[in-house]
Amino acid sequence: MKLLGSNTSPYVRKARLVLLEKSIPHEYVVDPPTEPGSLVLKLNPLGRIPTLILDDGFCVFDSSVIADYVDSLSESQILIPREDSRARLRVKRWEALADGIMDSAIVVRVESLRPSEQQSPALLELHNTAITKALNYASELIGSPWCEGEAITLADLALVSALLYLDLRQAERDWRGSHKNLANWFERISARRSVVVSREG
Template identity: 35%
Template sequence: MKITVSGASPYVRKVIACAIARGIDGQFEKWSISTTDPVLSDSNPLGKIPTLITDEGVAMFDSPVICEYIDSIGTAPPLFPAVGPARWKALRLQAIGDGILDASQPRRREIALPQDEGRIGYIKLQQGKVARALAVLEAEAASLGQLATVGDIAVACALGYLDFRFANEPWRAAHPKLAVWYASVEKLAPMAKTMPVAA
């Protein structure tokens, strides 16, 4: 199998963290490629990273699909629980974690551009999404696990991205329970081995 990688992408981090949690990260050939490279768009029409190419040559994208594919390989306990409340909890947490990333990545790009009323409004809109998501996670911090599901991993990757790209907007003081949980998981192998690197 081959997977596109970027040292700064939190979506790539989530995928690799899932592979580490499943004990299969050694089965992937890591492939560094630009999102503008036509070779990537030949495999993934969206031209997005991460993209996983299976041994059969099938392209998997984007990160939720890749993570579920990874969960089908090996014998470790599943990161996607079977049908029932535990599964919906994991998927919901994954949506919250991914949603924080979806709001944060474009905001970072917008901050670097000349500011006008429309851009300032857009940035505030994205900040509001992150703030509300963090408030939900703070309220539910006691129910978060030790990277046992894709939801736990997605949330941890989202918090790690806030530290990486928005260190000037610290989140821990206003979310002490979430901060305690994150401190308990950031040293675990899926997180410790996937620390982001500036591009």
């Protein structure tokens, strides 16, 4: 299978981390949909990344759907709990929280690229506040050593993807200073091979 994406997209990082953690053989192809001739535009009606192309050509889109599918491919290292519905719900809620941080950070990024007189301070405030509140929530919720306790799950992979994107686009936001437990967890997950590989490009 082939994962089409870009190195800056947090949703792509989440999908890559799932593939890497599960040790699923795949090819990662940098193919941003903004580039003319991008395969993403031909195969994914939404024109978004990540896009996963299975060996028979079946096109999978949306990082949550990709994560779910890839996790189902093997019994080793289950990232989304299967038997315990509340445990599954907790992990999926973590994913939604992390995705929400990504969504808001992207709105802020896109808005910030507009000429300053055309920017909406209210929109920037709305999304920056959502990010702040989501980080507070994550900091209250996070377990040890991983988000949901002893086993690493999709929750951790989604959260690290969101935080790496904040570091990229909102370096001035001192989330480590206000959330020491998140900072410690981040140090721990940053040493993980999957995260190291995903940061190499």
